[in-house]
Amino acid sequence: MNLNQLTIAEAIKELKEKKFSSIDITKACLEQIKKHNYEINAFITVDEKGALEQAKIADKLASQGETWEAKPLLGIPIALKDIFLTKGLKTTAASKVLENYIPQYDATVTKKLKDAGAVILGKTNLDAWAHGSSGENSDFGATKNPWNKEYVPGGSSSGSAASLAADMCLASTGTDTGGSIRLPASFNNLVGLKPTYGRVSRYGIIAMASSLDTIGHFTKTVEDSAILLNVTAGSDPLDATTPGVEPQDYTKSIGKGVKGLKIGVPKEYFTGGLDSAIKDKVETAIKKLEELGVEIVEISLPNTEYAVSVYYIIMSSEVSSNLARYDGIRFGNDRSSFGEEAKRRIMLGTFTLSTGYYDAYYKKAMQVRTLIKQDFDKAFEKVDAIISPVSPTAPWKLGEKVNDPLKMYLSDIFTVTANLAGIPGLSVPAGFIRSASSGQAELPVGIQILGPQFSEEKLFQIGNAYEKSTDFYKQKPTL
Amino acid sequence: MKINVPHIAKLANLTISPQEESKLEKQLTEILTYVEKLKEVNLPAGKAGTSGAEETSQVTGLENITREDIAKDCELTQQEAISGSKSTHNGLFKVKGILVATSE
Numbered sequence: 001m002n003l004n005q006l007t008i009a010e011a012i013k014e015l016k017e018k019k020f021s022s023i024d025i026t027k028a029c030l031e032q033i034k035k036h037n038y039e040i041n042a043f044i045t046v047d048e049k050g051a052l053e054q055a056k057i058a059d060k061l062a063s064q065g066e067t068w069e070a071k072p073l074l075g076i077p078i079a080l081k082d083i084f085l086t087k088g089l090k091t092t093a094a095s096k097v098l099e100n101y102i103p104q105y106d107a108t109v110t111k112k113l114k115d116a117g118a119v120i121l122g123k124t125n126l127d128a129w130a131h132g133s134s135g136e137n138s139d140f141g142a143t144k145n146p147w148n149k150e151y152v153p154g155g156s157s158s159g160s161a162a163s164l165a166a167d168m169c170l171a172s173t174g175t176d177t178g179g180s181i182r183l184p185a186s187f188n189n190l191v192g193l194k195p196t197y198g199r200v201s202r203y204g205i206i207a208m209a210s211s212l213d214t215i216g217h218f219t220k221t222v223e224d225s226a227i228l229l230n231v232t233a234g235s236d237p238l239d240a241t242t243p244g245v246e247p248q249d250y251t252k253s254i255g256k257g258v259k260g261l262k263i264g265v266p267k268e269y270f271t272g273g274l275d276s277a278i279k280d281k282v283e284t285a286i287k288k289l290e291e292l293g294v295e296i297v298e299i300s301l302p303n304t305e306y307a308v309s310v311y312y313i314i315m316s317s318e319v320s321s322n323l324a325r326y327d328g329i330r331f332g333n334d335r336s337s338f339g340e341e342a343k344r345r346i347m348l349g350t351f352t353l354s355t356g357y358y359d360a361y362y363k364k365a366m367q368v369r370t371l372i373k374q375d376f377d378k379a380f381e382k383v384d385a386i387i388s389p390v391s392p393t394a395p396w397k398l399g400e401k402v403n404d405p406l407k408m409y410l411s412d413i414f415t416v417t418a419n420l421a422g423i424p425g426l427s428v429p430a431g432f433i434r435s436a437s438s439g440q441a442e443l444p445v446g447i448q449i450l451g452p453q454f455s456e457e458k459l460f461q462i463g464n465a466y467e468k469s470t471d472f473y474k475q476k477p478t479l
Numbered sequence: 480m481k482i483n484v485p486h487i488a489k490l491a492n493l494t495i496s497p498q499e500e501s502k503l504e505k506q507l508t509e510i511l512t513y514v515e516k517l518k519e520v521n522l523p524a525g526k527a528g529t530s531g532a533e534e535t536s537q538v539t540g541l542e543n544i545t546r547e548d549i550a551k552d553c554e555l556t557q558q559e560a561i562s563g564s565k566s567t568h569n570g571l572f573k574v575k576g577i578l579v580a581t582s583e
Contacts (some may be wrong), residue, residue, distance in 0.1 A: 020518060026554075031490060057489075101563060102562070102563065104559045104560065104562060104563070105555070121525050168531065182556055192544060194562065196539070197538050197539055198539050198541070211536055211537065211538065238583045240541070240544040241485060241537070241539070241541060241544075243539055243541055244582065276534075276580060277516065303520075305516070306520060308513075309513065309514040309516045309517050310508065310517065313514055315519075320491060324491075325490075327492075328565075329566070329572055329574055330564050330572055331563030331564060331566065335492055335493055335494070336494055338493065342508070343493055343495070343503075343504060344503065345497070345505060346486050346491050347484070347488065347491060347493070347507060347513075348507055348510060349530050350487050350490050351507070351511075353484055354490060361514070361517075363534060364517050364518075364520075365514075365533035366535055366536060367522055367532040367533070367534050368517055368520050368532070369534070369535045370533055370534065370535045371520070371522075371532060373535055373538065375528070405506055405509075405510065406506075406510055406513055409510070420535075420538075421538065422538030422539055430488075437511040453538075453539060
């Protein structure tokens, strides 16, 4: 096994035993980036010099007795979605508006990761401003799916998912406003965490839709996801939406098993447009959980059919407001540099907030959002968690949906609900399919586990038990 | 639903070309037709003719988060603060005039 293929937990063990150094792992990742980034287009910026310097410092600290208890990511090379501000390192949001923007400060999460000893390899590609489900809306070219380069990797955190699936890093960060972590995680055989709204600080991360944005990450295993959340979670005086709820030691949920837990299956998520091959995989996963001792309960989330409408009104309204600040005066280029999708969303949001339309669109959407949230509140009175598909289809071919924005938006149908309700979701690998949507290609598929607000530890507990019984994460794409 | 693209573009301070205009009109109309679905939803009735469904804008229930009104040292120097701008003058952002002087 190559060093760049290690999980975080494996790498820490070997670093502790001094079998190799952070420089060794960092070099292995940089080597992999050099070999394959030209065809995957996962990174916008690679900071080779900075990464090697940080790795050298990590090795020095380790040799001086620094511990992984104090610095849980000491010497671990990771990649950041290019929407997390990094002091002195270009941050573009994959938009031409910010093509030369050098931030003067770090996002809170960037700072926490650096303080924990992580090595930042570079900044990954995304749909510009995180607007998209496929990765094709980047102003710097689409990212390709490492499992089959004719297919999309999913978006908007496309480069973060593709870089990890291609073993260019040991973990990567993402943002999830309507599925932008869970969808690419499922398209790339990865674990993707969308935390509870406010669990992780949004400060210094370029805002998309402020009442929906959450900050999470991609890892190879559920345990690694818990290790990372231990670093990033917590309240932040610079983000007033981070509540005082104390984070836990999320790694304690690993290895607990799932006997006696009740998991709900929402009947509304298994109708209509769901690909039959994905339905089979989710049903197989449900059977597996039953074998592990879970009690499966059928539940109903009756307002699910309105979720995409509610989401696209609220999201685009908030997008139009957040992107209003980009005027090219203090930094960046002027408004003529916005790409097609950003313009579309600004226009839609400006319309739904405009005089005479506010009540019919924005206000109504915010009211129906309450009903969607109440659906989940009722369901969680009966069950500990919910299991569902992530995407209604397998990854699609590059170019297939670019001229049909509505069709693209409908791929978020099973993920937007968690953002509207503010609840956490964990996407975990559920195998590989050939399907109507993927044609002859065998591509990854994931399931998502949803829980009540601040129940991340339960999601890790369930995800870890399921992962241990399947081991899909051990399979690697042929690059 | 017909959308007045030039009017909305003006509100959004975006320049839209004639080709973009017809494409946007078609696409936005399609999306708006889809979200019309929300009209079907009957909100639960509340007291005295009000709607029983409150609007959810803050999902974890936080309200009025404040901090002590104490000035902290600024982490950015003036030079750093303007470092991203293409148009500065004497350490300040330089912008176009809003009011234009006339001869009369």
